[in-house]
Amino acid sequence: MIKILNVAYKNLLRKKTRSGLTIIGIALAAWVLVSLLGFNKGYESSLNRDIDNLGFQMIVTAKGCPYEAATLMLKGGTGLRYMPQNITEQIAREPEVEAVTSMLMQAVFDPNKGESGGYSAYLGVDPATFPQMKSFLEFKQGKWFTDPDALEAVLGYEAAELEQREVGDPLLIIEKNVEVKVVGILKRTGTQDDGTIFLPLNSVQKIFGVKDELTGVGIKVKKEADMVQFEEKMYKLPDVQVVSLSQVKQTIMTLVSTAKVMVFSIALIAILISVVGVINTILMSVMERLQEIGILKSMGATAWDIFKLIWLETLILCISGGMIGAALAMATAKLTEVLIRQLLPYAPSGGLVQINLSLIILTFGVVILIGLLSGVYPSWKAGRVRPLEAIRSQVE
Amino acid sequence: MLGVSMMKKINVMFVVAVFLLIPVELLFAAVGCDLNDPDRDVARLFPGSTGYKTNYVAIDQRGGPSLLEQIENRLGDKFKGLFETIDVPYTLYEVFKGKDKIGYIHGVNEKGQYGGIQVFVVLDLEGVIKSFYFQKLTSRYGKQLRDPKFGEQFVGLSLKDFYNYDVQSGKTSGPSAVEKIKNPVPEAEPDFRAALRGTKKNLILVDEFILGNKYLQYHQSGGEQNK
Numbered sequence: 001m002i003k004i005l006n007v008a009y010k011n012l013l014r015k016k017t018r019s020g021l022t023i024i025g026i027a028l029a030a031w032v033l034v035s036l037l038g039f040n041k042g043y044e045s046s047l048n049r050d051i052d053n054l055g056f057q058m059i060v061t062a063k064g065c066p067y068e069a070a071t072l073m074l075k076g077g078t079g080l081r082y083m084p085q086n087i088t089e090q091i092a093r094e095p096e097v098e099a100v101t102s103m104l105m106q107a108v109f110d111p112n113k114g115e116s117g118g119y120s121a122y123l124g125v126d127p128a129t130f131p132q133m134k135s136f137l138e139f140k141q142g143k144w145f146t147d148p149d150a151l152e153a154v155l156g157y158e159a160a161e162l163e164q165r166e167v168g169d170p171l172l173i174i175e176k177n178v179e180v181k182v183v184g185i186l187k188r189t190g191t192q193d194d195g196t197i198f199l200p201l202n203s204v205q206k207i208f209g210v211k212d213e214l215t216g217v218g219i220k221v222k223k224e225a226d227m228v229q230f231e232e233k234m235y236k237l238p239d240v241q242v243v244s245l246s247q248v249k250q251t252i253m254t255l256v257s258t259a260k261v262m263v264f265s266i267a268l269i270a271i272l273i274s275v276v277g278v279i280n281t282i283l284m285s286v287m288e289r290l291q292e293i294g295i296l297k298s299m300g301a302t303a304w305d306i307f308k309l310i311w312l313e314t315l316i317l318c319i320s321g322g323m324i325g326a327a328l329a330m331a332t333a334k335l336t337e338v339l340i341r342q343l344l345p346y347a348p349s350g351g352l353v354q355i356n357l358s359l360i361i362l363t364f365g366v367v368i369l370i371g372l373l374s375g376v377y378p379s380w381k382a383g384r385v386r387p388l389e390a391i392r393s394q395v396e
Numbered sequence: 397m398l399g400v401s402m403m404k405k406i407n408v409m410f411v412v413a414v415f416l417l418i419p420v421e422l423l424f425a426a427v428g429c430d431l432n433d434p435d436r437d438v439a440r441l442f443p444g445s446t447g448y449k450t451n452y453v454a455i456d457q458r459g460g461p462s463l464l465e466q467i468e469n470r471l472g473d474k475f476k477g478l479f480e481t482i483d484v485p486y487t488l489y490e491v492f493k494g495k496d497k498i499g500y501i502h503g504v505n506e507k508g509q510y511g512g513i514q515v516f517v518v519l520d521l522e523g524v525i526k527s528f529y530f531q532k533l534t535s536r537y538g539k540q541l542r543d544p545k546f547g548e549q550f551v552g553l554s555l556k557d558f559y560n561y562d563v564q565s566g567k568t569s570g571p572s573a574v575e576k577i578k579n580p581v582p583e584a585e586p587d588f589r590a591a592l593r594g595t596k597k598n599l600i601l602v603d604e605f606i607l608g609n610k611y612l613q614y615h616q617s618g619g620e621q622n623k
Contacts, residue, residue: 112530112538140478160477163534164505164512172510172534179510185478 004305008269008312015285022281023321026367029274030325032267032362034281034355035336038329039259042337043347047252050191050247050348055133056101059243060091060234073185080105083212083240091217094233096225098380101129103216104201106208106374108175119207122153122197124204137193142167142184148202155165178207182245190350202282227360271366274321275335275374282378291381294390310379311372325367326360427552429514430487432531436576441518442491442499442532449490453605456482456616462517463604470615472493476578477507497521500615502602505533506594509586515551515594523599523607524554530591541591547579548616555611557571 012019029092050185051057062081088102104124111117131137131144140160147150153171165171165182172179180199188194205211221230228244234242286293293306329336341347404565415614431437436446455464464482468474489501500523503516507563511534518527530542543616566589568575579588603611 110534110537112533112542161505162512164477164479164507166477169507170510172536174534174538176537250441 002207004309005312005316008242008316011285011309011312012316018281019317020276020319023324025274025277026318027324028320029075029267029270029370030322030363030367031332032325033326033366034269034326034359035333035353036267037359037362038333038353038355038395039263039340040357041306041335041356042350042352043116043256044253044349045354046348046352047249047352051249056099056230057219057245058218058219058234059216059222059245060087060237060240061216061243062214063241080107080215082210082215085212085214086173087214087237087240090237091219091234094194094230096221096230096233097219098222099129099133099220101133101218102201103130103218104204104208105215105317106204106210108173109311110174112174120174121196121274122199124201125197126201130198133218134193137189137340140187142182145183145200148200148303149185149206151178151203152183153180153202154198155182156186156190156198156346158187158194158330159197166177173207176207183249188268190348200255211396212277242393247252268315271370274352275370278314278317278371278374279378281317282310282375283381284309285313286378286382290385291357293385294387297385298387298391304318306385307383308378310382313377314378315368318367318374319364323368326363330355429484429505429531431489431501431503431516434489438489438491438501441501442493445491445493445498447492448501449492449503451488451490451605452485453488453601454483454485458605465542467597467600467604470559470612471563471597479505480507486605488602488605490606498528499526500602500606502598504594504597504601506588506590506597508535509584510535510536513587513590513594515591515598517595517598519599519602522554523602523610524552524593525550525599527551528595533587535584535587537587538580540580541584542589543580546580550595555596556591556614558596558599559611561592561596563589563596566592602621 060083062083074256085102089101091097092100102125105121106124107119107121110118110120113120127145127148140157142152142154155171160166160182163171167182167185169182170179171182180203186193199207205213219234221227227244231242231244234240282301295304297303333355337352340352408552434448436452438445455467459466461482464475484505486504488504490497491501499521500519501516502519503514506515507511513533513535514531516529516531517525518529520526528547530538533541535541553573560569560572561567561574562569566585574592575594579585581588599611603609
């Protein structure tokens, strides 16, 4: 066997450029395949983690009220609708609920922000429940406010950077002419929290004159609860809209699946091209060596020996290409991730491309299968060569 | 529709993947100070300009800690806090009229009394201020500080005028054109001083990044009085 392997290897070395180009073709296909499988695995787990990091699986807002800061800004700070604060207790009584937290979003116009002014948004949160629900949030400086009536603020990293605030600095809520003290700066999370200015709920209610009103309630649902049933139950509350994060996840996955189909199609095309390339290379090699194969057979080599020899050549090409492709995919995983982030309608934080050993083994399996399949025809053709005809055809 | 544009993007991705090897760290660096709407702002600040080039420059890429030390030395103050770091990418706009370069626009973030301040200077090719303005300012006295009359006080000044202005004490150590810049509201002193510090920092960075340290001689010789 080792002897045949040696012969197969030497045969490939006889046409170095052709063998090299074929290996590059297979390597590129393997690179695309590993990267895509890594993306498939990484995207979903990052998305799940991001959704878990939101701290709650469902948000109940007043009907027609934007439930997140970006939408609020797009609407120019308008469109806020309120729910009575006692809705939180009502929701907390439901058996499916593990925890709830009340939120009040407010926005003010700052005429000195940019050329024609801009909006600053503030999220009032309950210091007793919000930090527990968002226990994954880490602080760069300081900590959460503890007094529900304190004129204090915790800033997401980007909000703090924009306002150049550090713990102990004052922050002015411009339209209301109210000064609050910064008591915490969060570490970067890659989520909406980075751009958020958090204040105690009671303080926001007082500053903005919206006593006992809320714009949203975050709900953490028990693991065993039936989300669909619970969602329906929430819809029965008067004048609310329910945003389930499982719906959000589904919508994102649907959006991303379009991109995935496209990219997997490209991978498939790349694989088909490399298969044709391998067949072409090996077939050409067989045709060029007809006389040699004829002599081998006349010296006693069986059709199966010839078949094995040619098949091994195919396998060497595919395994070499697979190894290079896998190494390339691992080396360029970060770059692939950056590029994918530019393309996707929504990219969660964390690693988007996760390449691990099982993925490499799977890709190797695919590449070897490609090698075995692409080698069948040339090997079979070589095995069927009749010695005398082969020798005669070359002489002629 | 989505499919076609996505397909185009995917094609671009594969082309870029082969030819463009961007260091990932660059994309997650600290945030700099860009014009809100460069097309509109450049046309407004340089009437008659026909185009501009955007350059991103960070101290850690240009010269690292030794450059930072030199800039701090010229500024007369250390870079401070969480956000004034060596990796902040500064955005420098080179403005053109046809093929001719006609000036620069550069901005920095400064810590104001109640929030972040973005100080922008518009410079001619010699590094002389043509215009000064706050792109962002959170202050009780924003109206007075954003009054064009306040910004006009900076016009015609260059880095040599700022060398004997001490950004830490807010005082000048001799006759200086900076002395003539008046704070319109005494209560806004922290923001006023942040504006002056931001302007001096702006001018030093432009001198380091693009003017080839033209004004370094004035710093080495002790400021304007020695010129």
